[in-house]
Amino acid sequence: xxxxxxxxxxxxxxxxxxxxxxxxxxxxxxxxxxxxxxxxxxxxxxxxxxxxxxxxxxxxxxxxxxxxxxxxxxxxxxxxxxxxxxxxxxxxxxxxxxxxxxxxxxxxxxxxxxxxxxxxxxxxxxxxxxxxxxxxxxxxxxxxxxxxxxxx
Amino acid sequence: xxxxxxxxxxxxxxxxxxxxxxxxxxxxxxxxxxxxxxxxxxxxxxxxxxxxxxxxxxxxxxxxxxxxxxxxxxxxxxxxxxxxxxxxxxxxxxxxxxxxxxxxxxxxxxxxxxxxxxxxxxxx
Numbered sequence: 491x492x493x494x495x496x497x498x499x500x501x502x503x504x505x506x507x508x509x510x511x512x513x514x515x516x517x518x519x520x521x522x523x524x525x526x527x528x529x530x531x532x533x534x535x536x537x538x539x540x541x542x543x544x545x546x547x548x549x550x551x552x553x554x555x556x557x558x559x560x561x562x563x564x565x566x567x568x569x570x571x572x573x574x575x576x577x578x579x580x581x582x583x584x585x586x587x588x589x590x591x592x593x594x595x596x597x598x599x600x601x602x603x604x605x606x607x608x609x610x611x612x613x614x615x616x617x618x619x620x621x622x623x624x625x626x627x628x629x630x631x632x633x634x635x636x637x638x639x640x641x642x
Numbered sequence: 643x644x645x646x647x648x649x650x651x652x653x654x655x656x657x658x659x660x661x662x663x664x665x666x667x668x669x670x671x672x673x674x675x676x677x678x679x680x681x682x683x684x685x686x687x688x689x690x691x692x693x694x695x696x697x698x699x700x701x702x703x704x705x706x707x708x709x710x711x712x713x714x715x716x717x718x719x720x721x722x723x724x725x726x727x728x729x730x731x732x733x734x735x736x737x738x739x740x741x742x743x744x745x746x747x748x749x750x751x752x753x754x755x756x757x758x759x760x761x762x763x764x765x766x
Contacts, residue, residue, distance in 0.1 A: 520658070520685060521667045525650045534648040540669060543685030549671075555651035557676040557740065560690075562711055578710045579692060579740065603687055603742075605678075 524630060530618045537623055541632060546598060549605040550587070550619050558607025559584060563591035565599070578603075584610045590620045597624060597633040655763055661755035664746050668756070672765040677730060679741040681756045688744025689713045691720065693727035695736055703731055718748040725757050735766045 522541040527534060536551035549557070559580035566574045573595045575588045587606030594602045608616055627633035654671040664683045671678040680687055689712030695703045707723045709716070727739045745752055 520665070520682075521656055521669055521680075523654065523656055523669070525652070525654075527648045527650050529648065536648070536650055536652065538650075538652060538654070538671070540680070542667075542682060542687065545686040547680070547687060549652070549673075551651065555674040557673040557678065560740070562690075576711075578690060601686065603690075 522630075524626065526626065528622055530615065530622075533615060535615075535619050535622065537619075537626065539623075539626065539630070539632075541630070545601045545603065546594070546627075546632060547603045547605075548594065548623065550590075550608060550623065552608045552612075552615065552619070554607060556607045557605050559587055560603065560605045561588050561591040562601070562603050563588075563595045564601040565595055579605075586610055586612070586616060590616065590623070593620065594623075594627075594633075598627065599634075600632075653765055655765065657759070657763060659755075659759055661752050661759075662747070662749070664752075666745075666756070666759070668759050668763070670760065670763060670765050673737075675737055677735075677737055677739050677766060679726065679739065679760055680744075681742070681760070682744035683746045684744040686744050687742040689716065689719055690740065690742045691723040692738065692740055693723040694738035695727060695731050697736075705731070716748055718750065718753050719743050722753045722757055726760060729761060729764070730766050733764075733766045737766070 520543055524539040527536045534553050538549040540547040560578040561575055562578050563573055563575040566572050573592050575592045586608050587604055591602050591604040608619060624633060652671055652673055656669045658667050666681055666683050669680040682688060689709055691707060691709045693705060693707040695705055698704055705724060705727050707720050723741050730739060
């Protein structure tokens, strides 16, 4: 991973002055944060992607900035297609987001923590959010595009 | 045309510091109903704890802290979360805290370093 560089230190100083950036990638050393928002059918979807060396944390906000339900998903076997998802916070009566978490592990090969406040019974919204998220992840290089073969 | 894209609603801060010789990345995020704190030395989120304030009948609030993912028998991690939720409560906010600690050691010094770094850069 990246070593301490003058650029990163200057960025760290900027960051501690409490500014909020839209659609930007901030690099605080080993952590890369990407945030962006989109509007889908009059609903604002907000995405926050936090890239750690061995894990990715994603927050999906639907109109509000509530944290929502948190899921953890990881590959649980040497074979890449055995993925387990568990609900960490909330999610007792609402599984919205668990499927997204699972598929993110498939696409990135990393452990995923997903926080999502998309309301229940909105499969179209869920699908749109997942599509935008995956597009961004591919753009950032965290996920493999579908056309490529299996990972190393 | 730019005004149709909504402003990203979550305030967050990301910093990197050295605690006992280990490079520690700290991220703080402020959601509507929660604060999220991530402190990692191992490149992953580690153990995730949830701390919330419970308003009871007595004047002083009680706090409920539990590990929801990862190591559940580390008292120092619980203590760290407890200190932070208390600080949040004293500052006047009644939001809950989700804190994730991926640390190389669970010594008092390390946890104190984490707590002071978070308080120094707090979003509440």
